Amino acid sequence: MTLMKSLMGAAAAVALSAGAALADPALIFDLGGKFDKSFNEAAYNGAQRWVEETGGEYLEIELKSDAQREQALRRFAERGANPIITMGFAMTSTIENVAPDYPDTKFVNIDGWADLPNVQTISFAEHEGSYLAGVMAAEASKSGTVSFIGGMDIPLIRKFACGYAQGVKSVNPDATVVSNMTGTTPDAWNDPVKGSELAKAQISQGSDVVFAAAGGTGVGVLQTAADEGVLSIGVDSNQNHLHPGKVLTSMMKRVDVAVYNALKDGADLETGFQNLDLAADGVGVAIDEHNEALVTDEMKASVEAARAAIVAGDVVVHDYTSDDSCPALSF
Amino acid sequence: MEKMPKWADVVLIPVISLLLAALISAIVILLIGESPIEALDLMVEGALGSTNGWGYTLYYATNFLFTGLAVAVAAHAGLFNIGGEGQAMLGGLGLAIVCLYIPFPHWSIALLVAGLGAGLFGAAWAAIPAYLQAKRGSHIVITTIMFNFIAAAVLNYMLVNTLKPKGSMEPATGRFPESAQLPSLHDILAPIGIEFSKSSPANVTLFVGIAACVVVWGLIWHTPLGHEIRALGKSERGAVYAGISPVRTVMITMLISGALCGLMATNNVMGEAERLVLNATEGAGFIGIAVALMGRNHPFGVFLAAILFGFLYQGGAELALWTNIPSELIVVIQALVILFTGALDNMVRMPIEKIFLALRKENA
Numbered sequence: 026m027t028l029m030k031s032l033m034g035a036a037a038a039v040a041l042s043a044g045a046a047l048a049d050p051a052l053i054f055d056l057g058g059k060f061d062k063s064f065n066e067a068a069y070n071g072a073q074r075w076v077e078e079t080g081g082e083y084l085e086i087e088l089k090s091d092a093q094r095e096q097a098l099r100r101f102a103e104r105g106a107n108p109i110i111t112m113g114f115a116m117t118s119t120i121e122n123v124a125p126d127y128p129d130t131k132f133v134n135i136d137g138w139a140d141l142p143n144v145q146t147i148s149f150a151e152h153e154g155s156y157l158a159g160v161m162a163a164e165a166s167k168s169g170t171v172s173f174i175g176g177m178d179i180p181l182i183r184k185f186a187c188g189y190a191q192g193v194k195s196v197n198p199d200a201t202v203v204s205n206m207t208g209t210t211p212d213a214w215n216d217p218v219k220g221s222e223l224a225k226a227q228i229s230q231g232s233d234v235v236f237a238a239a240g241g242t243g244v245g246v247l248q249t250a251a252d253e254g255v256l257s258i259g260v261d262s263n264q265n266h267l268h269p270g271k272v273l274t275s276m277m278k279r280v281d282v283a284v285y286n287a288l289k290d291g292a293d294l295e296t297g298f299q300n301l302d303l304a305a306d307g308v309g310v311a312i313d314e315h316n317e318a319l320v321t322d323e324m325k326a327s328v329e330a331a332r333a334a335i336v337a338g339d340v341v342v343h344d345y346t347s348d349d350s351c352p353a354l355s356f
Numbered sequence: 357m358e359k360m361p362k363w364a365d366v367v368l369i370p371v372i373s374l375l376l377a378a379l380i381s382a383i384v385i386l387l388i389g390e391s392p393i394e395a396l397d398l399m400v401e402g403a404l405g406s407t408n409g410w411g412y413t414l415y416y417a418t419n420f421l422f423t424g425l426a427v428a429v430a431a432h433a434g435l436f437n438i439g440g441e442g443q444a445m446l447g448g449l450g451l452a453i454v455c456l457y458i459p460f461p462h463w464s465i466a467l468l469v470a471g472l473g474a475g476l477f478g479a480a481w482a483a484i485p486a487y488l489q490a491k492r493g494s495h496i497v498i499t500t501i502m503f504n505f506i507a508a509a510v511l512n513y514m515l516v517n518t519l520k521p522k523g524s525m526e527p528a529t530g531r532f533p534e535s536a537q538l539p540s541l542h543d544i545l546a547p548i549g550i551e552f553s554k555s556s557p558a559n560v561t562l563f564v565g566i567a568a569c570v571v572v573w574g575l576i577w578h579t580p581l582g583h584e585i586r587a588l589g590k591s592e593r594g595a596v597y598a599g600i601s602p603v604r605t606v607m608i609t610m611l612i613s614g615a616l617c618g619l620m621a622t623n624n625v626m627g628e629a630e631r632l633v634l635n636a637t638e639g640a641g642f643i644g645i646a647v648a649l650m651g652r653n654h655p656f657g658v659f660l661a662a663i664l665f666g667f668l669y670q671g672g673a674e675l676a677l678w679t680n681i682p683s684e685l686i687v688v689i690q691a692l693v694i695l696f697t698g699a700l701d702n703m704v705r706m707p708i709e710k711i712f713l714a715l716r717k718e719n720a
Contacts, residue, residue: 056635086676087683090638092557092628093673096412099555100677114525115633138525178516179527179634209505209512211635346525 050288051084051106053097055113057214058087063240063261064280068112068135070262071281075288083288094119102127107292108145110284111135114181120144131294133287135280136181145296147283151181151276152188153335154308155236156342158258158276159192160331161310162234163200164324165256165273172203172232174223174246176214176239178356180346182206185238185260185276187351188342194353195340196327202354203227207242217245224249224257234258234273247272256319265315273319275311283307304336360712366657370650370697372704374664377696381689390681402674403667411541411556412673417666418558418623421565423644424662425572426616428653432576433609434589439485439500440617440641442507443478447618448625449511450477452519452529452632455536466536467560471622478618479611481507486610490603496610504641515634528633538627559627565662568616569655575612576655585609617641646690649698661697668693 052072059069065087072083084106086097098119101109108131111120117137124132124141132144139146162171173189175182190202205223207213220242224235228250235250236258237243243260244267250257251268259265259275283301287294301307310328312320334340345351382392403413423440430437437443454473460466485499515527524530540559545552576582588595588605595602620640625632647665651657672686696704 089673089676089683089686090669091633091636092412092415092624092638095555095557096673097677117526118531118631136525177634178512180516180520180525209509346523349520349522 048105048107048292049082049084050291051086051101051109052284053094053101053109053111053116054085054087055111055115056088056090056211057240059085061214061240062244063214064278065112067262067278067280068110068284071284072288074281075285079289081288091115095123098123098132099126102130107131108133108287108290108294110287111137112280114138131292131296133294135283140298141296143296145287145294145299147287147299147301149278149280149307150300150302150342150344151278151308152184152191152342152344153303154276154278154310155185155188155238156192156195156335157303157310157328157331158236158274159189159194160196160327161192161274161320161324162189162236162256162258163193163196164321164327165319166197166200166234168231168233169197169199170201170203170231171234172224172227172230172236173205174220174227174235174237174239174242175204175206176242177208177211178206180349182238183351183356184345185236186356187345187354189236190351190353191342192331195331201231203230203232204354204356207239214240214242216242217248220245221249225253228253228255236260236276238276259311263311263313265311265313269315270318272316274316277309277311279307279309303332359709364708364712366652369701369704369708372708373696373701374693376704377689377692380692384685384688385681388681388685390679395675395679395681398674398678399667399671402677403671406553407551408553408556409670409674411553411558412670413663413666414541414558414562415556415623415628415666416669417662418562418565418627419620419640420643420647420662420665421659422568422616422620422623423640424647424651424658425568425644425655426613427644427648428651428655428658429572429576429585429616430609430613431648431653432582432589433585433605434592435489435606435609435613436497437482437500437610437613437617438497438642438645439482439503439507439614440644441637441639442500442504442641443481443614443617444620444624444637444641445504445507445511446481447474447478447621448632448636449514450474450618451621451625452532455532455626456519456529459533460535463535463538467538467564467622467626470536470626471564471619474618474621474625475615476618478621479615482610482614482617483607486607486614489610490606508635511632512634515632519632526633529631531631532626536626537630538622540627557628559623561623561627564619564622566659568619569659572616573655581608617644646694646698649694664693665690 054065057065059065110133112135114136117139120132120134120139124144135147137146171193173186186204193200193202207219224246233255237246238260247257247267251271256273258273261278264275265272385392385395403409426440451470451474454470485496488494488499489496519529521530538559542552542554584600584605647661650661668690675681676683
C-alpha cells in the first residue's frame, strides 16, 4: 500500500499548497500489459530508468478493458497525478474527451494524435526505421526473397510492413516480399507458436530474412529463424541479444526514451506534437556486438546513405497511414 | 418430496458458495502481502460507493445480462452456446452499419432500428452453427467457438478495409452521429432530481436489458414455444414423441440466443463507445456462460449474477488502480467465484441437503 499512501500524501500536499506541482506522474499501459516484450514493456523500462535515476514514484495501471480507459484517466487526474502518460493510439479519443476537463493536468499520448493545449502527442516514424531494416534485409538476402510477420492486421502494422518493403525494393527492385499477419484477435500479439509456424511457412517460400513486428509473437519468429539458419529482424526494443549472430538487426522504436523524457520533464513538459523520426533518433536500426559479424561494410554504407537521404529529405518513405495504400506491397 | 426448502436452494447455497470463494480470495491476497479487508473495502467503495462506481457496475452488468440471457435460453433447449462473443461482435457490426448510414431523427427510433440490426446480425451468426447442429449433428460447442474466431476476422477485415475513416490509425469506425447516441443514466435521472455521475457509461440500455429478462421469463415459462424448448432440453426423444420438431426448435432457440447476444451491442457499442472498435466485446460472451450458470438459467438469477459480475469487474478495476495487487489476481477472484458457484455446486449442496434431512428427522 505504499503507492496508495504516497498518492494520498501527494494529493493532500497539492490541496495544501494550492496546485503546486508535487504530484506523482501516472503511466497507463495499454491492453497488452506491461510485460509484452515490446511496446508497453519499452515504456515500463523507460519509467524504471527514471525511477532508478531519481528515486521518484509513479502510479500505474494495466488496462484490461476499453471501458477502463476513461475511468483510469479521470481517476488519476482527480487524484492530482501529473503528467499522465498513456500508451497507444486507442487512448486518443478518450483523451480528447477527458483532457479539457482537467486543464492544469498534462497528458502525454504516445502513438496518438490528440490536438489539445494540455496534451503532448508523440508519434514515431516507424516507416522510416522499417525502411532501413528493409535495406539491410535486401543486402543480406541471398535468395532475393525476404518476409514480414505482423501481429494484427491494423494500419500501424501495415505502416511497418510498407516501409520495410520500400527499403527492400530500393536495394533490389526484383526482390519478393512475403507478408503475413498472425491473427485477428489481441492474442496475435502474444502467440510465439503461431509466429514460429508462419516463419517456417515463409522460409519454405524461400525467405532468408524474416522481420517480425508482432510483440511477443516475435520471440517465436526469431527462435525459428535461428533454428532454421536464416536471419531475423527484431522490433521495438533491441532484440539482437536474443540470438547473437542470428538476428540481423532490430528496428528500434524508442518508446522508452519518450517515456523517460516525459517523466523527467514532469509537470513542466512541453505540450504539442512531437514526431520522433530518424533525424530525432526516435527510430533506427540496432548495431551492436551481437550482430557486428553479420553487418558487412557495404551494408553499413547503404544504411548510412539511406539514412542520410531520408533525413535530408531526398528519399521520402511512403507512410501507409497517410492514404491507406502502399506502393511496394499489397495487403 | 423436496430434500430442502426452495429458499435454501435459491439463496442459501449461492451465498455460501460466494462466501467460500471470498474466503479463498482473501487467503490469496494475504499470501501476496496485501490486506484483504482493505481490498474488499476498495472494491465495495469503488463499485458501489458512488454513482460513478454504480454507473460502471451497471454498465458491465448490462453487457452480462444480454449474454447471460442468451446462454440461458440456449441451455433450456440443452444447447451450449459458447459463441456469444462472436454473435455480440457481429451484432456490433450490424448496429454500426445502421447507425453510420441511416440518419435518425431521435435516439429512441435509432435504438429501435439499431437494436433490430444488431439482433439480426447476431441471430444470423448463430443460424449457421444452429443449422449444422440441427441438420448435420455437428456439435454446437465446437461450431460456435470456431465462429468466434471467424467473427473476429470478419470484424477486423471490415474495420481495417471498409469502415475505418480514411487516414485514421485506429481500426475503428468514426463516431456515430449525435442523434444515434443514447442518453446516459445521468441524462435520464437528472429530470427527476437524482444526481447521477456524468462520466459513467451506464445508459438507457440497462432498461432494455431488464425488459429482455422479463420477455425471456415469459417466453420460457408461459408460451408454447418455451414449453417446446424446455421439453427438447429435458429429453429429445420425449420431445419428438410429443410432436415437437427438434430441427425447428433448435433453430428458433439459437436464433433467439444469437439475437440476445447481438443486442449487447446497443450497450457497449451504441451506449458507451459510440463507435465500433476492434475487440469491443472484451470477453462478455464468455462471462455470459458463468452468469447463466450462476443464475441457474433463470432470468432473475441471471440478473443478480450479472450485477455480481459487474461488481467484480468494476471493483477489480479499482483494485488495479489503487493497490499493488496485480490485475491477474482479479481474474483469479472471478475464476474462484465461477468455480464455487458453478462447477463445485455439489460440494456445498450435498452437506446442506444432509443437514436439512437430519433436521427434518428430528422434527418428525
